[in-house]
Amino acid sequence: MQGAWTPDQVRDAERSVFTSTPEPVVMRRAAFAVAVHGARLLAETAGAVAGRHVVLLVGAGGNGGDALWAGVEFRRRGAGVTALLLSPDKAHPAGSAALRRAGGVLVDAAGPGADTAGVGAAAAGALERADLVVDGIVGLSARGSLRPLAAELVSRVAAPVVAVDLPSGVDPITGAVDGPAVDADLTVTFGGRKPGHVLGTGSVRSGAVVVAGIGVAEHLPEPDLFVLDAADVGAGWPVPRPQDDKYSQGVVGVAAGSATYPGAAVLATGSAVQATSGMVRYAGSAADLVRSHWPEVVATGSITDAGRVQAWAVGPGIGTGASGREVLRHALESGRPVCADADSITLLAEDPTLWDARDPDAAVVLTPHAGEFQRLAGEVGADRVAAAREVARRFDVVLLLKGNTTVVAAPDGRVLVNPSVHAWPATAGSGDVLTGLIGALLAAGIDPWLACGYAAHAHALAAELAAFGPEAGDDPVGAPIGASALLRSVPAAIRALRAS
Numbered sequence: 001m002q003g004a005w006t007p008d009q010v011r012d013a014e015r016s017v018f019t020s021t022p023e024p025v026v027m028r029r030a031a032f033a034v035a036v037h038g039a040r041l042l043a044e045t046a047g048a049v050a051g052r053h054v055v056l057l058v059g060a061g062g063n064g065g066d067a068l069w070a071g072v073e074f075r076r077r078g079a080g081v082t083a084l085l086l087s088p089d090k091a092h093p094a095g096s097a098a099l100r101r102a103g104g105v106l107v108d109a110a111g112p113g114a115d116t117a118g119v120g121a122a123a124a125g126a127l128e129r130a131d132l133v134v135d136g137i138v139g140l141s142a143r144g145s146l147r148p149l150a151a152e153l154v155s156r157v158a159a160p161v162v163a164v165d166l167p168s169g170v171d172p173i174t175g176a177v178d179g180p181a182v183d184a185d186l187t188v189t190f191g192g193r194k195p196g197h198v199l200g201t202g203s204v205r206s207g208a209v210v211v212a213g214i215g216v217a218e219h220l221p222e223p224d225l226f227v228l229d230a231a232d233v234g235a236g237w238p239v240p241r242p243q244d245d246k247y248s249q250g251v252v253g254v255a256a257g258s259a260t261y262p263g264a265a266v267l268a269t270g271s272a273v274q275a276t277s278g279m280v281r282y283a284g285s286a287a288d289l290v291r292s293h294w295p296e297v298v299a300t301g302s303i304t305d306a307g308r309v310q311a312w313a314v315g316p317g318i319g320t321g322a323s324g325r326e327v328l329r330h331a332l333e334s335g336r337p338v339c340a341d342a343d344s345i346t347l348l349a350e351d352p353t354l355w356d357a358r359d360p361d362a363a364v365v366l367t368p369h370a371g372e373f374q375r376l377a378g379e380v381g382a383d384r385v386a387a388a389r390e391v392a393r394r395f396d397v398v399l400l401l402k403g404n405t406t407v408v409a410a411p412d413g414r415v416l417v418n419p420s421v422h423a424w425p426a427t428a429g430s431g432d433v434l435t436g437l438i439g440a441l442l443a444a445g446i447d448p449w450l451a452c453g454y455a456a457h458a459h460a461l462a463a464e465l466a467a468f469g470p471e472a473g474d475d476p477v478g479a480p481i482g483a484s485a486l487l488r489s490v491p492a493a494i495r496a497l498r499a500s
């Protein structure tokens with residue numbers, strides 16, 4: 001599991017470093033890492049470093065300073081370097097002087113000879129001839145979307161890009177992109193990942209992220225934002241041990257679907273069946289249909305005679321009327337962990353007295369999309385991590401907020417994010433599959449916060465496999481999928497995770 005740290009946490013750590021190591025030394029380390037990884041990218045894409053042309057986009061602060069010092073390193077390796085200064089008066093003085101001494105060319109990005117978009121002739125020409133662009137426009141101190149000149153330069157970049165610390169135009173805290181932004185092939189960051197690398201579009205804009213050690217990591221606090229990688233999920237996924245039987249691996253109860261919406265029942269029970277080797281019980285009016293799809297499921301018509309379970313997955317398709325409310329109440333009273341999804345969330349939003357039924361010692365997982373979140377607690381807003389964290393605390397639940405980046409907040413403030421490169425899971429019924437996965441993992445005794453993280457990861461991978469994998473003829477383009485295809489790919493996803 002990797003951590004991610006906010007700009008404030010990183011700045012505090014930097015200040016600690018500066019008590020023993022002078023600031024310019026730390027900056028030179030950062031720049032050296034940018035140059036080493038940038039040179040590797042340049043050699044790969046342009047065949048060599050010496051004789052190639054590197055363009056630096058240089059902003060007003062430390063990020064631009066890193067880029068200028070990286071330019072010095074590129075000169076040492078024989079590359080031509082042109083620095084386009086966005087704020088010539090504020091460009092890092094020592095970095096500028098060093099690059100000049102090293103034979104680099106420094107130009108004012110805005111002139112002379114500015115075109116109608118405000119870009120100077122030298123800057124425009126340099127960008128056209130670039131073999132590699134180093135993005136040092138803005139880093140940790142970025143605020144808002146890129147200013148017009150920076151945005152214009154970014155829009156003209158055609159060469160491969162190495163971003164310093166963060167791709168400029170990506171919000172360091174939320175990963176949001178509101179306007180033009182750098183699309184990096186590679187981002188070299190320092191000490192640890194930032195939220196901007198793992199959240200929202202930021203995870204895509206960052207390209208491959210390299211974390212360079214510049215002495216900062218040792219001073220960072222325990223993270224409260226985490227990213228699971230495939231190996232974590234694979235290692236934690238419950239599989240039968242020699243001494244296990246169907247009960248010892250956890251029995252999950254699924255209460256989903258109705259006569260009107262039987263599909264939710266089939267999808268949620270199906271994913272629970274495939275997630276673990278534990279037993280699956282189904283309770284609801286779609287029992288016959290569930291049995292015909294999944295003969296291994298013990299299905300009954302009513303939750304009151306469903307039998308013993310270790311966890312409940314409740315909600316998709318149960319409706320928001322009186323019968324749905326009683327189903328949810330029964331699950332909450334059971335003293336078992338409950339994954340409450342879809343209609344369950346609406347029910348809890350409409351009738352907060354349902355919370356009273358809850359056994360305070362049993363975990364509750366809520367899995368809203370933005371609309372359900374709004375019913376429960378108002379607009380999500382731009383900072384999805386903060387929103388999820390706040391609601392997890394308020395209701396003492398594990399909150400899985402669906403979206404392009406799945407955010408899983410625990411009541412103690414820890415947050416897991418699952419960056420997703422593709423939006424293939426965004427299809428009707430996909431949430432029902434996720435609910436079944438979470439329910440099965442809860443029944444297997446997996447910590448609810450991790451269970452959500454594992455399930456989100458497997459779910460995204462299953463969607464990807466369904467769109468691109470063997471079932472799709474290993475088609476590199478991909479095609480839209482339905483939730484049934486996603487469901488069929490769950491075993492392949494688990495297998496791939498366990499193999500990684």
Ligand SMILES: NC(=O)C1=CN([C@@H]2O[C@H](COP(=O)(O)OP(=O)(O)OC[C@H]3O[C@@H](n4cnc5c(N)ncnc54)[C@H](OP(=O)(O)O)[C@@H]3O)[C@@H](O)[C@H]2O)[C@@H](O)CC1
Binds near residue numbers: 060
């Ligand atoms: N401290 C150190 O020694 C080390 C620091 N390190 C490096 O320094 C970076 C942090 O440096 P930083 O704090 O100087 O700010 P940074 O992110 O470069 O922003 C600079 C200025 O940009 C402007 N600006 C803001 N928003 C903007 C926008 N949307 N569009 C355009 N411009 C915008 C705004 O200036 P303004 O124009 O408002 O005066 C702001 O002050 C960090 O990411 C890492 O790379 C590493 O070397 C390790 C050692």
Ligand SMILES: [K+]
Binds near residue numbers: 136139167
């Ligand atoms: K940058």
